[in-house]
Amino acid sequence: MISVHRSEDRYRGGEPDAGIETRHALSFGSFYDPDNLRFGPVLACNEERLAPGAGFDEHPHSHTEIVTWVVEGELTHRDSTGRSTVVRAGDLAHLSAAAGVRHVERNDGDVPLTFLQMWLAPLESGGTPSYTVTPALADPAGSYALPASGALLHVRRLTEGGRTALPDAPRLYAHVVRGRIRLDGQELAAGDAARAVGAEGLEAVAVEGAGAAELLVWELAG
Numbered sequence: 001m002i003s004v005h006r007s008e009d010r011y012r013g014g015e016p017d018a019g020i021e022t023r024h025a026l027s028f029g030s031f032y033d034p035d036n037l038r039f040g041p042v043l044a045c046n047e048e049r050l051a052p053g054a055g056f057d058e059h060p061h062s063h064t065e066i067v068t069w070v071v072e073g074e075l076t077h078r079d080s081t082g083r084s085t086v087v088r089a090g091d092l093a094h095l096s097a098a099a100g101v102r103h104v105e106r107n108d109g110d111v112p113l114t115f116l117q118m119w120l121a122p123l124e125s126g127g128t129p130s131y132t133v134t135p136a137l138a139d140p141a142g143s144y145a146l147p148a149s150g151a152l153l154h155v156r157r158l159t160e161g162g163r164t165a166l167p168d169a170p171r172l173y174a175h176v177v178r179g180r181i182r183l184d185g186q187e188l189a190a191g192d193a194a195r196a197v198g199a200e201g202l203e204a205v206a207v208e209g210a211g212a213a214e215l216l217v218w219e220l221a222g
Contacts, residue, residue, distance in 0.1 A: 001198065002184050007191025010047070019054030019107075023047040025175075025193055039195050040171045040220040041149045044119035047191060050075075052113075055106025061097035065120040065149050068093040069216060071177055073113030079103035083131045087115075092134045092144055092153075098127035116175065116216065120149040150221035158206035158213045166202040171195070171220035179206055179213025 007023065011031040014022035025045040027037050043064065055076070068075065068087065075087040079095070080102040087093045095103065107113035134144060137155050144153045156164045158179070166172060166183075174183065175193045182205045183194055196202065206213035 002186075002194055002196045002202075004186050004188060005193045005195065007047075007189065010191070014048070019051030020056070021049040023191070038121070039173055040222055041120045041151060042118065042173050042218060042220070043121055044117070045173070045175060045193065046117045046119075048113075048115050048117055050107035050113040052107055052110050055108075056104065058102050058104045060100060060102045061095070062100040063122060063125045064097045065122055065146055066095040066097060067118045067120070067144070067146065067153065068095075069116045069118075069177070071114040071116060073107060073111055073115075074109045075113055075115055076106045076108045077103060077131070079129075079131055081129055081131060085131075085133055087133055088135070090136050092137050092155075094130075094132050094134075094144070094146070096122075096127070096130045096148060098122075098129045099125075101129035116177065118218070120146060120151055122148045123150055124148075152219040154217040154219060156204065156215040156217060158204070158215070160206055160211055160213075161208050162206045162213075164204050164215075166199065166204055166217055167219045168200045169219045170199075170222050171197055171218075172199040172202070173218040173220065174204070175216045177214040177216060180210035181205065181213050181215055182207055 010023035014020040078084045142155045176188045181188045
């Protein structure tokens with residue numbers, strides 16, 4: 001079973017007056033939908049847009065695996081473990097909040113920043129916080145294992161008209177980063193997402209005439 005969730009239906013959050021625009025795919029903060037709390041271990045999938053100089057001041061997290069994919073611009077990250085990094089387009093950052101961590105996320109550049117941030121529930125709580133950056137995740141197809149949540153993230157980049165088979169899995173969460181994708185007879189544009197339960201034999205196709213496409217696919221154990 002596949003359900004498609006359109007970009008325009010995402011809940012609009014953030015602080016536009018402060019240069020922060022957020023679009024939430026699942027219940028988050030003041031946005032509460034009892035029928036859209038999570039998808040398997042996926043707790044959040046937020047599209048974030050930060051104007052130059054804007055960002056999130058120091059705030060806490062715990063018992064959450066936070067994966068960030070930078071689409072455009074550069075994201076400055078600092079946290080209470082002493083790490084300070086700049087995450088660039090095509091890089092993947094993973095913050096394991098574990099028993100507790102505080103961090104800052106900002107756009108210290110002079111151009112707008114767009115990133116996708118995905119929160120997943122860990123299989124076990126507690127532990128020691130950690131932060132890693134995987135630069136320029138393999139092109140045209142790469143993957144990032146997140147065993148703490150029983151998940152595997154696939155990055156698929158397709159030329160116009162290109163095809164890619166999606167993994168068979170108990171659950172799949174697919175987000176279109178750019179371009180247009182045809183999946184199971186439905187067309188998805190940038191910002192759209194598909195959720196599949198009992199996924200088997202699915203194929204994504206980059207729509208002709210819409211240019212290259214980029215797709216993030218979570219393969220979820222349950």
